[in-house]
Amino acid sequence: MSVRILALVGSLRAGSHNRQLAETAVKLAPEGVEIQIHEGLADIPFYNEDIDVEGAVPEAAAKLRAATAAADALLLFSPEYNGTMPGVLKNAIDWLSRPYGVGAIGGKPVAVVGTAFGQYGGVWAHDDARKSVGIAGGTVVEDIKLAIPGSVTRFAEVHPENDAEVTGQLNDVLARLVKEAGAAKA
Template identity: 45%
Template sequence: MTDTRIAVLVGSLRADSLNRKLAEKLAAEAPEGVVLEIVEGLGELPFFNEDLEADPGEGVTQLRKVIDEADRVLIVTPEYNGTMPAVINNAIDWLSRPYAAGVLKGKILSVVGVAPTPYGAKWSHADAARSAGIGGAIVVEDAIVSQPVHEIDVFTDADAQARFREAVAKLASFTPAV
């Protein structure tokens, strides 16, 4: 049996990002039979522009290849001004093209992450899930975890860690209804 490969898109470009650290922790502690691969280079992608679709460049081509070859996609992202960071929106835009035939079509996807707001990036996660779903992804709604970090340390809190591990396990084992 082969491993379930999950491509991870991180919504914060900051080197010391809590969401990057969370993605790295989830990758290091993935369940048996599951491999999480953090996709690099999202900050280097050109902004989506239909004029570039015929030749989007190596970065977009590589991103599409990684997502196409993955079994699942996990977006790990904070919230910026009540919505998803531009880097995630841009990646979804590129992955959803060409219209109705992008590599997101039929791809099983979920969203998790942390933010220092009382809602823990809930709006960002909802926006990313909705956008990816419109782009053709199959969103695993019960694997979405939004965690505030203003009250707890998500890296030592057992309940928070259990929710994130469970989200990865649900994403990995999800079978769409036929």
């Protein structure tokens, strides 16, 4: 069975630890699993029904919707900004939730993970993202949780792919998400 997972990274920063975590997931993908990191979240305009018109949807939003429609599951990587998820991630969820009732995210298994500087690793942001995704129509896989604290110090000199604890946890996340995606396809 082939499984396609679309990864959305909520940090736009060039040296983002969440981006590094997503890149690590790509490398750890088991055989038969393709993980694609979606590029272009920064290019998507803020959601506005006035510009979400059939045949005239902004190109970056249309690409996100198409990539999501082609995926079997989504894996969101979120830092924590001021106690919640970054606006770029919330905006992506908003675009994916529309058109109402038939958005691209509808029924897709979704997991939220990530790393943040704080002592809890971004759990508030992850909880908010799960809530938003669930309301948007995604099937949140509640038991998949990975919040890595102290990102600035933990990954100062070690890339996540070289942290055995992180790769072990990320492997578990991927195995569970692949299982959910397979069940959703059946």
